[in-house]
Amino acid sequence: MENEGRPHVVMVPWLAMGHLIPFLELSKCLALKGFQISFISTPKNVQRLPKIPPNISSLINLVKIPLPQVVDLPEYAESTIDLPSEKVHYLKKAFDGLQGPLASFLENSAPTWIIYDFAAYWLPPIANKLRVPCAFFSLVNAATIAWTGPPSILMGITEDPRKTLEDLLGVPKWIPFASNVVFRLHEILRLMNSSKDNVAEVSEAYRFGAAVQGADVVFIRSCTEFESDWFRLVEEEIYQKPVVPVGLLPASVKERSDDNGEKWGDISEWLDKQKKESVVYVSIGTEATLTQEEVVELALGLELSQLPFFWVIRKPTSLAGDNSFTLPDGFEDRISGRGYICKGWAPQVRILAHPSISGFLTHCGWNSIIESLGWGRVLILLPFLAEQGLNARMLEERKIGMEIPRDERDGSFTRDSVAKSLRMVIVDEEGEPFRSKAMEMRGLFGDKNLHDQYIDKFVQYLHDYKPKKT
Ligand code: UDP
Numbered sequence: 001m002e003n004e005g006r007p008h009v010v011m012v013p014w015l016a017m018g019h020l021i022p023f024l025e026l027s028k029c030l031a032l033k034g035f036q037i038s039f040i041s042t043p044k045n046v047q048r049l050p051k052i053p054p055n056i057s058s059l060i061n062l063v064k065i066p067l068p069q070v071v072d073l074p075e076y077a078e079s080t081i082d083l084p085s086e087k088v089h090y091l092k093k094a095f096d097g098l099q100g101p102l103a104s105f106l107e108n109s110a111p112t113w114i115i116y117d118f119a120a121y122w123l124p125p126i127a128n129k130l131r132v133p134c135a136f137f138s139l140v141n142a143a144t145i146a147w148t149g150p151p152s153i154l155m156g157i158t159e160d161p162r163k164t165l166e167d168l169l170g171v172p173k174w175i176p177f178a179s180n181v182v183f184r185l186h187e188i189l190r191l192m193n194s195s196k197d198n199v200a201e202v203s204e205a206y207r208f209g210a211a212v213q214g215a216d217v218v219f220i221r222s223c224t225e226f227e228s229d230w231f232r233l234v235e236e237e238i239y240q241k242p243v244v245p246v247g248l249l250p251a252s253v254k255e256r257s258d259d260n261g262e263k264w265g266d267i268s269e270w271l272d273k274q275k276k277e278s279v280v281y282v283s284i285g286t287e288a289t290l291t292q293e294e295v296v297e298l299a300l301g302l303e304l305s306q307l308p309f310f311w312v313i314r315k316p317t318s319l320a321g322d323n324s325f326t327l328p329d330g331f332e333d334r335i336s337g338r339g340y341i342c343k344g345w346a347p348q349v350r351i352l353a354h355p356s357i358s359g360f361l362t363h364c365g366w367n368s369i370i371e372s373l374g375w376g377r378v379l380i381l382l383p384f385l386a387e388q389g390l391n392a393r394m395l396e397e398r399k400i401g402m403e404i405p406r407d408e409r410d411g412s413f414t415r416d417s418v419a420k421s422l423r424m425v426i427v428d429e430e431g432e433p434f435r436s437k438a439m440e441m442r443g444l445f446g447d448k449n450l451h452d453q454y455i456d457k458f459v460q461y462l463h464d465y466k467p468k469k470t
Pocket of ligand 1: 288348
């Protein structure tokens with residue numbers, strides 16, 4: 001066989017676009033360095049992946065394993081993008097059913113490494129049995145995983161020192177330096193609410209803890225130039241195992257241009273007509289879903305801001321029928337020419353790279369942050385789920401972005417706060433420090449040489465790794 005003799009890495013990402021895309025980016029980097037990759041996902045997710053360049057496509061084997069059926073999980077749902085966030089636990093249950101087929105695949109394919117995501121917490125014992133080194137690949141940054149805590153606490157093996165709601169709102173005691181990276185009350189309440197009806201066998205916390213605990217090494221998609229203290233803390237104190245940065249894995253505009261979705265021709269025609277650095281790109285990623293009230297406030301906030309905008313708005317694909325929310329009466333007419341509403345998958349990386357873009361109103365997913373700062377686009381922060389709030393605080397603490405004020409208790413925001421924050425960050429003089437900081441970040445997030453150096457070191461690590469003796 002042509003590819004025989006190459007080191008073989010099996011990649012096991014969670015079923016969400018924000019996970020599949022960076023796992024594929026890492027796969028492409030490794031394929032370019034001569035590795036053979038088996039990329040595991042479900043048939044529909046494999047179809048949704050960005051294209052793989054022809055020079056490495058024979059080295060990336062897209063392995064399609066169908067999800068087992070789970071009661072209450074619609075048959076079409078194979079990714080978080082197909083579901084409202086409160087139903088994602090059904091998908092986790094189905095994902096756990098991949099254990100058996102994946103174990104057989106691994107037995108027959110003799111990999112050199114297994115690199116997996118937080119959802120596949122059950123993989124390390126399978127890897128150990130086969131004596132294959134396994135790595136947990138963190139798609140969240142070091143600050144977020146430090147905040148999340150040691151595996152023993154996440155797994156309930158040692159007691160969580162945070163007992164009250166107030167404790168959960170403060171900086172955890174295992175973080176020894178001053179930090180504003182904390183959750184807000186409405187985010188904690190939302191987290192508690194979303195884990196209430198979990199049908200999967202284990203909690204989110206346990207899943208994450210066990211995924212880390214079982215790993216021989218933890219790879220993090222970030223770099224020490226951005227967050228060296230947090231890296232040190234995670235490796236030396238919190239995980240006490242090798243923690244290796246793989247760099248920021250910036251997306252290539254060219255490779256992300258053929259994303260299945262709205263046609264680039266129509267989009268670029270509109271973007272080309274806008275003034276340089278004038279348009280705000282607005283997207284809340286693939287996991288959070290807006291309520292109807294939030295849609296209205298965001299729409300009217302964009303309108304009030306009087307700024308040109310490109311808004312990606314979508315309900316989970318197959319649930320919504322026509323795929324759209326109800327926008328305020330007359331809204332589309334009033335903003336016609338000034339606003340572009342994209343009711344489907346948008347070629348985000350290509351849009352952010354367009355010279356007409358000024359900033360990004362974002363939900364603060366780590367992919368979106370990396371993609372935006374790679375082009376020096378300033379950030380207006382509107383987090384919803386999971387670690388997005390921590391990311392927002394981290395960016396605000398460092399004056400890289402500004403958060404849209406919300407009601408502390410229920411998390412609601414108003415059209416006025418949206419409009420005011422947008423104008424402040426994008427055009428007002430007061431926002432100048434944010435804009436120059438975002439440009440400064442471009443030097444780091446868009447640094448191709450730095451990225452290559454991280455990948456070289458990472459590849460060397462994989463080659464040199466000696467499994468521990470048992
Ligand atoms: N994305 C895209 N088009 C869309 C929505 C999302 O290309 O219409 C991509 C985006 O570029 C990013 C990923 O999907 O790479 C979303 O990841 P992120 O971590 O920002 O958010 P998540 O969806 O995980 O909350």
